[in-house]
Amino acid sequence: MKKIICSLAMAVLNMTVVVRPAAAELQFGNPELLLRFQDAAGGFGLLEMTNKRDGGSFVSQNPAHAALWLVRLSRAGRVDDQTASFYTDTGVLVTERVNPLAGMVSIDSNAPARRSFRRYHREDGAAVLELIWDDIAVDGEKSALKAVASFETGPAGGSVLGRLRVEVKSRKYALESSAFPHIGPMSEAGTYHLLLPRLTYGGQFFRNNKQDFSLLYPSIIAQESCMAMLRPDAGGIYWAFHDAGAAAKGITVGAALSATVEAAAANSGVTGRSRAIDYCWEISPIRDEWGAAELYLNRAQHQPWLQKGPLRDRTDLPEHYRDIELWVNISGSPAEMKAAYDRVREEVGDARVAVHWYNWNIYPFDTNYPEYFPALEGSEKVIREITANGDFVVPYINGHCWDPQLPSYRTEGIRAAVKKRSGEIALEKYGPVNLLAPVCPTSPEFQRRIQETCRKLVAMGVNGIYLDQIGQLSPMSCFDATHGHELGNGDYWTGGYRSMLGKIMEEHAGKIFLATENAAEPYIDTISSFLVWTEITGDDFPLLPQIYNRYAFYYGALSFPEDSMQSFAAAQKRCLLWGYQPGWMGWLHGQAPDKRSPGHAEKIAYLNQVIALRREIKACLLDGALVHDVKILSENPAVRIKWFRMNGEEHDEPVLSGAVWRNEKRDGAVVVLANLDTRERIGSIEIDPQLYGLKVMPSVYRQLRGNLHGALNKNGKSVIEVPVPALGFALLELSAK
Numbered sequence: 001m002k003k004i005i006c007s008l009a010m011a012v013l014n015m016t017v018v019v020r021p022a023a024a025e026l027q028f029g030n031p032e033l034l035l036r037f038q039d040a041a042g043g044f045g046l047l048e049m050t051n052k053r054d055g056g057s058f059v060s061q062n063p064a065h066a067a068l069w070l071v072r073l074s075r076a077g078r079v080d081d082q083t084a085s086f087y088t089d090t091g092v093l094v095t096e097r098v099n100p101l102a103g104m105v106s107i108d109s110n111a112p113a114r115r116s117f118r119r120y121h122r123e124d125g126a127a128v129l130e131l132i133w134d135d136i137a138v139d140g141e142k143s144a145l146k147a148v149a150s151f152e153t154g155p156a157g158g159s160v161l162g163r164l165r166v167e168v169k170s171r172k173y174a175l176e177s178s179a180f181p182h183i184g185p186m187s188e189a190g191t192y193h194l195l196l197p198r199l200t201y202g203g204q205f206f207r208n209n210k211q212d213f214s215l216l217y218p219s220i221i222a223q224e225s226c227m228a229m230l231r232p233d234a235g236g237i238y239w240a241f242h243d244a245g246a247a248a249k250g251i252t253v254g255a256a257l258s259a260t261v262e263a264a265a266a267n268s269g270v271t272g273r274s275r276a277i278d279y280c281w282e283i284s285p286i287r288d289e290w291g292a293a294e295l296y297l298n299r300a301q302h303q304p305w306l307q308k309g310p311l312r313d314r315t316d317l318p319e320h321y322r323d324i325e326l327w328v329n330i331s332g333s334p335a336e337m338k339a340a341y342d343r344v345r346e347e348v349g350d351a352r353v354a355v356h357w358y359n360w361n362i363y364p365f366d367t368n369y370p371e372y373f374p375a376l377e378g379s380e381k382v383i384r385e386i387t388a389n390g391d392f393v394v395p396y397i398n399g400h401c402w403d404p405q406l407p408s409y410r411t412e413g414i415r416a417a418v419k420k421r422s423g424e425i426a427l428e429k430y431g432p433v434n435l436l437a438p439v440c441p442t443s444p445e446f447q448r449r450i451q452e453t454c455r456k457l458v459a460m461g462v463n464g465i466y467l468d469q470i471g472q473l474s475p476m477s478c479f480d481a482t483h484g485h486e487l488g489n490g491d492y493w494t495g496g497y498r499s500m501l502g503k504i505m506e507e508h509a510g511k512i513f514l515a516t517e518n519a520a521e522p523y524i525d526t527i528s529s530f531l532v533w534t535e536i537t538g539d540d541f542p543l544l545p546q547i548y549n550r551y552a553f554y555y556g557a558l559s560f561p562e563d564s565m566q567s568f569a570a571a572q573k574r575c576l577l578w579g580y581q582p583g584w585m586g587w588l589h590g591q592a593p594d595k596r597s598p599g600h601a602e603k604i605a606y607l608n609q610v611i612a613l614r615r616e617i618k619a620c621l622l623d624g625a626l627v628h629d630v631k632i633l634s635e636n637p638a639v640r641i642k643w644f645r646m647n648g649e650e651h652d653e654p655v656l657s658g659a660v661w662r663n664e665k666r667d668g669a670v671v672v673l674a675n676l677d678t679r680e681r682i683g684s685i686e687i688d689p690q691l692y693g694l695k696v697m698p699s700v701y702r703q704l705r706g707n708l709h710g711a712l713n714k715n716g717k718s719v720i721e722v723p724v725p726a727l728g729f730a731l732l733e734l735s736a737k
Contacts, residue, residue, distance in 0.1 A: 026117060028129045028151055032158025032285045033237075035151065037131065038066055040115035044131045044149070046183045051285035053158060054235025058192070061185035061256060068109040068131070068149055069164050070182040070260065071276075073138060073173040074269045104176055107145065111136050128152045144170035149180065154282070159295075162281040168274060175265040175274035180281060181239075185256035187229070192236070192257065195228040195289045195541060200532045201554075201578065202519065202544030205289050208232070215251040217241070218494065218520035219474035220534055222251055223544060226296045228286050229257060238286035242299050243279035245491025246522035248475040264477060268488030269421070277489060290628045293546030294693070300547065304498070305524040310550040312623060316509040317528065318463045320390060322622060325351040325611050327531075327555045327583035328590055331358035334378035340590030341386055347589060347604050351611050354392040354555075356466060356515075356531070356584060366430045369398045370439075370449040371406060373456060380460040392464045394515055394529075397453055399467035399497075401428070401436035402446070409437065416443035419480035440478045441496030442485050447503075454504050454512075464513045464529070465504075470497055471516040471523060471530055494522040501526035519544055519554060529553045531584060536571060536643060538651030542578035542659075546626045555581035560644040561588075561597035566676050568603050569727050570641045570653055573674040575610050576729060577659040579621045582607050582614075606727065613729055616704055617670045620661035627692045630658025630671060633719060634684035639676050656683045656724065660692055667696035670704075671732040675724035687718040687734065698734035705731065 026037040036048035045066025050057040060066045113133040131149040138144035146167040164180035194209040202223045215222040230236030249263045263277035330340045361372045383393045402413035417425045417437040427435040439446045475493030485492035519530035533556045559568045575582040638652035655677040662669045702709040712718045724730045
């Protein structure tokens with residue numbers, strides 16, 4: 001699979017003479033992209049990335065110290081760098097790392113070495129540049145390390161694909177981690193825009209960025225692995241990191257655009273057996289932030305997690321799964337759950353509902369994992385009543401922990417738990433008192449327990465199961481040699497989960513779907529519904545639905561009771577503009593009359609409007625693509641938005657916003673406009689079909705649920721005046737006739 005993504009096969013037709021050392025700076029790229037490196041004497045550091053097609057250049061701010069890669073080596077006895085995670089009382093996940101660099105030697109591409117390079121063309125026509133560092137000495141050992149950075153022109157467009165190979169020849173040291181790229185400042189802070197694969201919606205876009213960031217992939221902090229840096233009023237550079245095994249990687253970006261992507265080694269610290277994680281670094285020109293998703297999907301389509309194809313083609317999912325319109329979060333006994341469900345049915349009419357059910361068994365939350373039965377009396381009866389209505393019941397189980405208080409922990413759980421390098425188990429704290437052991441997903445004991453729980457739930461009639469934390473937490477480094485996997489990092493973490501989840505889906509094909517917390521990408525072919533419930537901000541960008549809307553569902557644009565109506569609408573409009581399934585607000589849907597918060601009816605009505613309009617453009621949301629935002633030309637004042645999610649967030653947001661969804665055939669699109677104002681606004685919008693990736697240019701527009709219609713400019717952009725109701729929406733269909 002990795003060979004499909006970025007092959008570096010060595011079938012050579014025309015190889016240049018190796019130059020040793022290089023006498024001048026090196027250039028590599030294609031008609032759309034330029035990469036410039038230091039010469040051999042300068043260490044081959046990256047000096048420049050230039051988008052020759054759209055404009056936008058990034059040049060080293062410190063060329064004398066420009067670098068390209070970094071490796072860390074260790075000897076036996078170094079301090080463990082295992083992370084420990086826990087939730088605070090306010091629900092924020094905290095990850096701590098102790099002395100991560102203790103006992104390690106760090107070497108970068110500027111280290112003394114015998115440097116050389118070579119250029120050649122492969123049989124498929126790809127140009128290749130190899131940068132070679134040989135005979136790197138470590139602690140008196142000559143020739144202890146060799147590194148080769150390879151770059152090749154991509155199979156299409158302006159992309160360049162890079163890969164780092166590291167060979168540790170030392171008899172004393174082992175590889176701990178490798179970083180590629182590892183580059184110094186490439187821009188002044190505040191002079192570029194930055195798109196990162198960060199948090200709830202899979203992306204955040206920071207204009208004139210002046211911040212530093214640290215991300216972990218795959219996890220809520222980086223649910224996919226692409227990014228872009230753009231010059232204002234110009235294009236920029238896109239990066240992606242393709243790894244079929246989805247091994248853990250840290251991504252750090254500095255305000256001055258220094259950047260490091262670092263992966264702990266497989267068999268970390270094991271002399272003679274450690275190896276660098278193999279992944280491909282894609283570099284490409286990009287027009288704007290909306291182009292990242294298509295570039296990423298072009299290669300993600302070859303990854304293991306998309307090999308089942310789009311949801312429409314899946315035969316292992318339940319009937320009407322793609323028709324879910326609202327998620328409700330209910331906790332309590334079967335009687336309490338059914339009463340809340342009945343109230344939901346009164347509130348939302350004929351909308352198809354998925355009930356995410358917590359505390360359905362006899363044990364308190366965050367205890368007794370992975371043993372869940374018996375269920376509370378009456379559970380099966382209620383489940384079957386709800387599913388008979390055509391709705392879904394999705395009970396909660398945990399996919400990460402074992403309770404140390406259980407007798408089974410001593411006989412099975414200890415063996416299954418994640419081990420630090422010292423052999424210790426790092427218990428995780430949940431809430432004020434609960435300590436739980438994180439489990440290695442390769443464990444047959446844990447897999448058997450989860451599979452048996454799912455089997456019992458299916459026998460009770462459920463048509464969905466939620467496994468907590470799998471899409472939230474980054475892979476942990478497990479050093480238990482009895483588990484049979486490589487020690488430290490590797491593809492075993494995501495591979496262990498994919499194996500377990502795949503068996504569950506195969507056993508219950510057509511009967512259930514699986515859901516999890518947040519949306520790390522490697523599980524999409526086994527888990528197809530992702531609860532995105534963490535903090536939301538004014539910097540959010542919809543990378544996840546842009547990339548994966550045809551392959552997965554994302555649900556839960558959260559608001560809190562304290563949110564004003566405008567702030568509520570600012571979050572919930574995203575369910576229509578960006579394609580998220582609404583709901584999962586336990587304080588809103590299904591509440592008894594005496595428990596309802598102020599503005600209850602108004603907020604229910606707003607969500608019902610969102611549900612109805614999502615139904616109107618369902619074909620685009622399910623099988624089309626989110627391609628761009630909408631340019632508003634008319635006056636568009638800002639409103640102050642305050643969200644009470646997590647620690648709270650405030651920002652100014654224009655009252656009018658919009659998104660464009662292309663249809664599946666690429667011969668038309670739908671423009672969605674939202675108004676946060678408390679009065680109607682007339683939006684003057686620019687329609688630019690050249691941005692939408694259409695195969696047939698539209699010639700007319702018409703308003704859905706309205707009377708507006710007219711012709712579009714055949715030769716370019718069109719401007720349309722669209723009335724958008726107060727706290728409401730307007731939809732325009734663009735077509736060729």
